[in-house]
Amino acid sequence: MRALTWHGKGDMRCESVPDPKIEDTRDAIVKVTACAICGSDLHIYDGVIPSMQHGDVIGHEAMGEVVEVAPGAASKLKVGDRVVIPFTISCGECFFCQRGYFSGCERSNPNREKAAKLWGNSPAGLFGYSHLLGGFAGGQAEYIRVPYADVGPIKVPDGLSDEQVLFLSDIFPTGYMGADFCEIKGGETIAIWGCGPVGQMAIRSAFLLGAERVIAIDTVPERLAMASAAGAIPVDFGKEDVYDRIMELTGGRGADATIDAVGTEADGTASFDSVIDRIKTATFMGTERPHVLRQAIHCTRNFGIVSVIGVYGGFVDKMPMGSAINRGLTFKMAQTPVQRYLPLLLERIEKGEIDPSFVITHTAPLEDGPDLYKTFRDKKDGCIKVVLKP
Known part of the structure; x- marks a missing residue:
């Protein structure tokens, strides 16, 4: 598949990488229909985020269509569901998840010991954002593997466009x-x-x-x-x-x-x-x-x-x-416990109280991503928010 990958400061590339596969009984694979470049992705672009590795697939604002579901997530999702994926990866069962502090999940970061050396303890794993936070492949790609898919993704009601709901993944919450x-x-x-x-x-x-x-x-x-x-x-x-x-x-x-x-x-x-x-x-x-x-x-x-x-x-x-x-x-x-806010914010969108798509200034194919990173970083061409369509 095609994906945006990091190769050092100021070096983002659109290249072919292996397709994601089911790795755990609670996984799902989502075909990405829309993703976005986040302001915090620019910290990666500028080389200030530690523990990045060459070839890492980046991006943590994504949504799309479920194309494969492992048995442990089948009670929540089915093939064909249209979903938004929170950038925080959360198990739903640990001390913090049970209290609604999903971004403090104790189980989702496999590199929690490394994170604890820097921060005293570890937050949840995040998509496309440093091996300190799990090294999970991100959503600026044609497909993404979603761990704990029975907890994270929220189904999108009929009648709402990708642009209206995509930002439930991060910037709206x-x-x-x-x-x-x-x-x-x-x-x-x-x-x-x-x-x-x-x-x-x-x-x-x-x-x-x-x-x-x-x-x-x-x-x-x-x-x-x-x-x-x-x-x-x-x-x-x-x-x-x-x-x-x-x-x-x-x-x-x-x-x-x-x-x-x-x-x-x-x-x-x-x-x-x-x-x-x-x-x-x-x-x-x-x-x-x-x-x-x-x-x-x-x-x-x-x-x-x-x-x-x-x-x-x-x-x-x-x-x-x-x-x-x-x-x-x-x-x-806090790093946002996205799942805590999703039902309320989706309801506000459905009621017409807010349409988050107002912030979009640039829409482009995935291949234009590397150039648009620079445009966004340099605040050129009136760029405020970039949405990519894999």
């Missing part, structure tokens, strides 16, 4: 979780850093949950225009001071909650500390560029919430913990 973490009860001001695909979902989710105002922070005109179209107040960090603008909008109090939808590769020229972050990572003196997280802390009101949904992989330094402690901030963060 992730953006919604970011807003959910903010404990919105109605009337709040929420500030969101990063107006990429996840940030766009977080903006709309905050409004769905009752936020009165959403402040959207970015510097890419197309992203800010999309955020503004949803009703957010755009703030271009290249043209105005973010802290000053948020304080102006909130009467000096700060946002009720803030969302970091950027993560490890924050812009390296926005401020002095972000320039230092870039120097540290370039000289192997640091692993992250956490300027956004620092700024979010300072812009959150006393006893507010900082929600972190951007990807971080290692150690984050120079955090203003004095500010957080003395002002009573609460931090909430």
Whole structure:
């Protein structure tokens, strides 16, 4: 089959790889009808994700048609079912899965001991995202093997297009979780850093949950225009001071909650500390560029919430913990337990409360994937979200 594979920093290829096969009694094989390039895939493209191997099939946003089902998954799926595949792989039976924390699954990462050496313990296995997280082949391919297929995939109702439901695999639940973490009860001001695909979902989710105002922070005109179209107040960090603008909008109090939808590769020229972050990572003196997280802390009101949904992989330094402690901030963060949110979010799509396809700017065949990785990374051609059709 054809698939997108990683061969080093900036080197994605579309090439032939072996077809996936049933390996466990709870597996299914899905023919991919749509997949997407995620912002967190760009961290792989940029070479900052550890334990990647040449030839790894990448991608963790995928959906398609079931073409083969092992006996242990036959109670949930049948050949011909149309499904969306969560990016988190979860057994459904362990301590965390039973409590709805599917992304903390204790069984799905076969390399959990390696992950524990870095993080103290292991999260769930993920599709197409590093051998620290299992080395599972991803969904930017013609076919994908889905472990624990009796737990993960959700069936797509008739009448909904691939484009409407594809993002249930990751960015819609992730953006919604970011807003959910903010404990919105109605009337709040929420500030969101990063107006990429996840940030766009977080903006709309905050409004769905009752936020009165959403402040959207970015510097890419197309992203800010999309955020503004949803009703957010755009703030271009290249043209105005973010802290000053948020304080102006909130009467000096700060946002009720803030969302970091950027993560490890924050812009390296926005401020002095972000320039230092870039120097540290370039000289192997640091692993992250956490300027956004620092700024979010300072812009959150006393006893507010900082929600972190951007990807971080290692150690984050120079955090203003004095500010957080003395002002009573609460931090909430997670790799998204997608399965926890799927029924609710599918219902919102079916009711017409949101159509996640709004974020798509580019649709192309799988063969165009390597070029579109560069287009997406460089924010060219108005690119916000890429969908590939194998």
